[in-house]
Amino acid sequence: MSASDQEAAEQRVQDAVRRRARTRAFAEAEDVISAVLSDPGVRKARERVEVAETEMGTELRARLQPFQDRYDQAVAEGDADALAGLCGGKHGRWGRICVLPDGHETSMEEPHWGRTGEGRPIAWVGSAPDDW
Incomplete structure (x- = not known):
């Protein structure tokens, strides 16, 4: 095995170890x-937040x-x-999309507002990505 082949093999092993460590860390998290x-x-606190929202x-x-x-x-x-002029605030996991204009938190001083996935009106503070 040449030196470059050996280096490539070592790099593949290191990459595999890093992937395994990252996968394990994500699973533990x-x-x-x-x-x-x-x-x-x-769960009770989340229920209270949902009622308030x-x-x-x-x-x-x-x-x-x-x-x-x-x-x-x-x-x-x-x-x-x-659609491009809308607020980017959303809670994708819960099916919420803010329907207010971008910057409404400062210009209108309103929380995010829209509907739940079931169609109920809802208001919330903060935002989360779609995949969270």
């Missing part, structure tokens, strides 16, 4: 997150429903320009 999220106290969403609906209507129309018409 998922186990910890699952354990935390399954804790009765954490639903109440706030319902209270804001009268004032913010026109934004939902514009969003629905833009989706139906495929209006990319209208």
